[in-house]
Amino acid sequence: MNGMYRFRLGMIVLLALIIVPLAAQSPSPRILFVYDEVNEQTEPYIARFRGAFTAYGLPFDEAAAGELKSRDLSRYDVLVVHGIVQAFNAKSPIRDWLKTKPAVTGKRVYLFVTANRWFLDNLFRDLTGLLEKSGAKPVDAVSMATKDTDDATEKAAVEAFVGKVR
């Protein structure tokens, strides 16, 4: 093997070692974080979700359900949805939005539903059913009654949940 041939071979191997791992790295999914609305009960969760996305280095956009009409959903691969039970499950801006049959077909959806105590299962069932009807792919879901949970537990639950999005 002459020197030039060895040099070229070495360069090819070197390039392969650099390029193959780079190509194998999948780009960050385009994430939209959706919450019901801003109120005293949702605000701590919104802060926890923002903190968790940032901690994992995941870029994201966010919107309250009522703002989604004007949002181009084709820009996102993943929806991270936090719904809370309100008024014995009579009120849910996220449910209202899903009833409009938004263009979520094929999107990966992570659904996180909380309630102080009552009607958690009802909202969870409503949102899961509507997502499936819309052709979304709920890949992970958590429902949590928060009556006896403290701040640290809720923060840890959100972090564990967001950790699965990567």
Ligand SMILES: Cc1cc2nc3c(=O)[nH]c(=O)nc-3n(C[C@H](O)[C@H](O)[C@H](O)COP(=O)(O)O)c2cc1C
């Ligand atoms: C207007 C309003 C109505 C609510 N109604 C209910 C309810 O009917 N049942 C329930 O279990 N929790 C209810 N909650 C509590 C929220 O679901 C709960 O606070 C939320 O899921 C966040 O959990 P956290 O209390 O741990 O912060 C209500 C909250 C608000 C703001």
